[in-house]
Amino acid sequence: xxxxxxxxxxxxxxxxxxxxxxxxxxxxxxxxxxxxxxxxxxxxxxxxxxxxxxxxxxxxxxxxxxxxxxxxxxxxxxxxxxxxxxxxxxxxxxxxxxxxxxxxxxxxxxxxxxxxxxxxxxxxxxxxxxxxxxxxxxxxxxxxxxxxxxxxxxxxxxxxxxxxxxxxxxxxxxxxxxxxxxxxxxxxxxxxxxxxxxxxxxxxxxxxxxxxxxxxxxxxxxxxxxxxxxxxxxxxxxxxxxxxxxxxxxxxxxxxxxxxxxxxxxxxxxxxxxxxxxxxxxxxxxxxxxxxxxxxxxxxxxxxxxxxxxxxxxxxxxxxxxxxxxxxxxxxxxxxxxxxxxxxxxxxxxxxxxxxxxxxxxxxxxxxxxxxxxxxxxxxxxxxxxxx
Amino acid sequence: xxxxxxxxxxxxxxxxxxxxxxxxxxxxxxxxxxxxxxxxxxxxxxxxxxxxxxxxxxxxxxxxxxxxxxxxxxxxxxxxxxxxx
Numbered sequence: 001x002x003x004x005x006x007x008x009x010x011x012x013x014x015x016x017x018x019x020x021x022x023x024x025x026x027x028x029x030x031x032x033x034x035x036x037x038x039x040x041x042x043x044x045x046x047x048x049x050x051x052x053x054x055x056x057x058x059x060x061x062x063x064x065x066x067x068x069x070x071x072x073x074x075x076x077x078x079x080x081x082x083x084x085x086x087x088x089x090x091x092x093x094x095x096x097x098x099x100x101x102x103x104x105x106x107x108x109x110x111x112x113x114x115x116x117x118x119x120x121x122x123x124x125x126x127x128x129x130x131x132x133x134x135x136x137x138x139x140x141x142x143x144x145x146x147x148x149x150x151x152x153x154x155x156x157x158x159x160x161x162x163x164x165x166x167x168x169x170x171x172x173x174x175x176x177x178x179x180x181x182x183x184x185x186x187x188x189x190x191x192x193x194x195x196x197x198x199x200x201x202x203x204x205x206x207x208x209x210x211x212x213x214x215x216x217x218x219x220x221x222x223x224x225x226x227x228x229x230x231x232x233x234x235x236x237x238x239x240x241x242x243x244x245x246x247x248x249x250x251x252x253x254x255x256x257x258x259x260x261x262x263x264x265x266x267x268x269x270x271x272x273x274x275x276x277x278x279x280x281x282x283x284x285x286x287x288x289x290x291x292x293x294x295x296x297x298x299x300x301x302x303x304x305x306x307x308x309x310x311x312x313x314x315x316x317x318x319x320x321x322x323x324x325x326x327x328x329x330x331x332x333x334x335x336x337x338x339x340x341x342x343x344x345x346x347x348x349x350x351x352x353x354x355x356x357x358x359x360x361x362x363x364x365x366x367x368x369x370x371x372x373x374x375x376x377x378x379x380x381x382x383x384x385x386x387x388x
Numbered sequence: 389x390x391x392x393x394x395x396x397x398x399x400x401x402x403x404x405x406x407x408x409x410x411x412x413x414x415x416x417x418x419x420x421x422x423x424x425x426x427x428x429x430x431x432x433x434x435x436x437x438x439x440x441x442x443x444x445x446x447x448x449x450x451x452x453x454x455x456x457x458x459x460x461x462x463x464x465x466x467x468x469x470x471x472x473x
Contacts, residue, residue: 009469013469015466015470015472016470043465044412044413044462044465063410064410065408065410066408067408067426069404069408072408216470218470218471247463247466247467247470248467248470248471249400249467249470271463272466
């Protein structure tokens with residue numbers, strides 16, 4: 001099968017989970033023998049064309065800009081569409097696969113002029129991310145999301161919770177939607193590290209135990225609830241240090257909030273880290289906290305489980321499906337610092353419990369969340385779009 | 389999404405605009421005058437915001453023909469994209 005994937009992010013342009021998802025999926029599809037062309041946006045230092053593990057990556061330059069974000073999105077879609085059109089002179093694509101609303105215009109146009117089915121993965125929705133539609137931009141994005149689902153022959157979502165959301169909000173027939181979870185590559189955690197050295201590299205004392213958060217610093221990730229839990233965690237475990245990895249527009253607010261807890265000396269903001277640093281820091285951590293308010297899937301929870309780090313996550317969305325409470329992790333009440341602190345403290349206080357969670361979690365990762373399994377199911381969706 | 393932009397600091401608003409208009413590499417860097425025009429900010433406010441962004445490594449500065457020019461760094465691009473993803 002000759003597949004053209006469109007995504008606004010692809011490594012090294014890593015923003016959220018979409019980049020890692022497309023990277024894993026594209027490589028797995030290639031390993032299965034399919035031809036995969038991935039059209040994405042350029043990024044400083046990355047070549048405009050490269051082939052990586054068989055995946056043909058085409059990076060598009062956005063030659064015109066506009067201060068308004070939505071206008072900019074439509075502009076870059078024009079350049080993506082132009083790229084797909086140029087490629088199609090030599091490639092006979094059989095499927096267009098779009099990832100989220102950001103590439104909807106280019107994907108829909110490509111579907112029509114190439115006369116091939118469009119498959120879309122909806123990673124999240126505007127109504128979910130913004131907890132409602134509160135302004136004209138949100139209404140427009142919501143409309144584009146609906147348009148994408150309408151134009152797609154089949155829709156892929158990453159969890160049952162987002163299937164419900166998409167189906168009800170966009171009034172889609174149940175049979176048009178396939179649930180295919182995200183996956184990760186657990187082998188990347190098979191590295192030997194010196195935890196003390198890793199901690200020192202990030203100015204963390206080797207005697208300290210790391211309570212880790214990884215993600216974008218935006219309200220939907222609920223970092224504030226972890227920060228608010230800090231006094232109760234540090235009060236019971238003075239050796240704990242809360243380490244926050246990532247960046248986002250609410251960083252300043254979160255840093256001010258950390259200062260107000262009286263525990264700011266125990267909360268570290270590290271900003272964006274490279275993949276290698278992230279792997280080593282995760283392996284050096286004692287607990288991973290995923291305090292999201294809205295999380296259609298929650299790939300970061302899988303990363304923690306694969307790395308052998310016990311996970312405390314909000315009981316919401318995809319996280320509730322990934323984690324079995326008290327078996328493969330700890331599910332805390334959403335937006336509840338006390339519940340987060342209780343879970344973290346239980347794991348830090350009871351090594352036997354932590355070890356039991358880790359073993360169960362690793363087993364589940366290997367059984368359910370492999371890229372091979374996800375790629376096979378994605379091909380089944382492509383086949384349904386082509387011949388179903 | 390606009391509600392996010394009314395509640396974010398001036399310098400992040402400016403960073404987003406620089407990103408969206410494509411000032412993301414040295415050969416597309418802009419002078420302070422050009423930035424003030426694009427963002428409709430006065431020079432003082434624009435310069436103040438740029439200095440904060442430089443301090444946080446979200447903006448880089450180059451000298452071209454005797455003028456300072458500014459462009460969004462890799463970290464700055466990620467900062468902007470994290471708001472939209």
